Amino acid sequence: xxxxxxxxxxxxxxxxxxxxxxxxxxxxxxxxxxxxxxxxxxxxxxxxxxxxxxxxxxxxxxxxxxxxxxxxxxxxxxxxxxxxxxxxxxxxxxxxxxxxxxxxxxxxxxxxxxxxxxxxxxxxxxxxxxxxxxxxxxxxxxxxxxxxxxxxxxxxxxxxxxxxxxxxxxxxxxxxxxxxxxxxxxxxxxxxxxxx
Ligand SMILES: Cc1cc2nc3c(=O)[nH]c(=O)nc-3n(C[C@H](O)[C@H](O)[C@H](O)COP(=O)(O)O)c2cc1C
Numbered sequence: 001x002x003x004x005x006x007x008x009x010x011x012x013x014x015x016x017x018x019x020x021x022x023x024x025x026x027x028x029x030x031x032x033x034x035x036x037x038x039x040x041x042x043x044x045x046x047x048x049x050x051x052x053x054x055x056x057x058x059x060x061x062x063x064x065x066x067x068x069x070x071x072x073x074x075x076x077x078x079x080x081x082x083x084x085x086x087x088x089x090x091x092x093x094x095x096x097x098x099x100x101x102x103x104x105x106x107x108x109x110x111x112x113x114x115x116x117x118x119x120x121x122x123x124x125x126x127x128x129x130x131x132x133x134x135x136x137x138x139x140x141x142x143x144x145x146x147x148x149x150x151x152x153x154x155x156x157x158x159x160x161x162x163x164x165x166x167x168x169x170x171x172x173x174x175x176x177x178x179x180x181x182x183x184x185x186x187x188x189x190x191x192x193x194x195x196x
Pocket of ligand 1: 019021022023024025086087088089090091122123125129158
């Protein structure tokens with residue numbers, strides 16, 4: 001691991017697929033393993049989040065679901081967020097959109113507010129989930145998350161990313177992911193959220 005700056009950053013990693021054998025999850029594991037030492041990564045899980053329903057946030061008699069509170073607090077404790085997602089129907093999978101909605105609400109308590117973000121997308125086809133990547137960018141604009149513009153990372157042919165042993169099959173991809181995480185660490189430290 002290399003270091004790109006002297007201030008550690010808590011990196012929240014959110015994975016868009018819930019599948020046990022998810023290629024996206026394996027990719028996220030690699031990104032975390034290749035990240036520079038400045039990043040202190042933690043996966044923020046989204047699979048247990050009840051579907052967002054505004055009634056549960058404004059109901060004064062009851063607490064919002066504990067899973068929402070856990071998710072919001074883990075997002076708030078992060079200095080940067082890395083989204084790693086496949087594409088479903090040219091957008092992000094519903095659990096990821098649900099997590100965005102949960103974290104962004106209530107509207108005056110948006111947990112994502114101001115957090116620097118990056119998006120890595122992957123799909124078995126050639127387009128590398130370009131549609132999901134850019135749909136997600138659209139939501140991040142409204143969440144007021146500065147999102148790294150370059151380098152972009154759309155990984156096509158994702159079914160061939162890993163060899164039979166579960167390791168990245170192509171050293172060039174390993175190099176690409178390493179450079180991406182170095183750039184993100186350096187960029188995120190420059191766009192760090194200023195405490196309110
Ligand atoms: C409901 C559904 C919709 C999908 N839509 C797209 C799509 O729009 N574009 C695409 O490239 N792949 C699409 N796929 C294929 C996924 O990208 C593929 O299953 C991917 O490997 C899922 O990632 P995972 O291995 O991390 O679960 C879709 C899959 C499902 C189940």
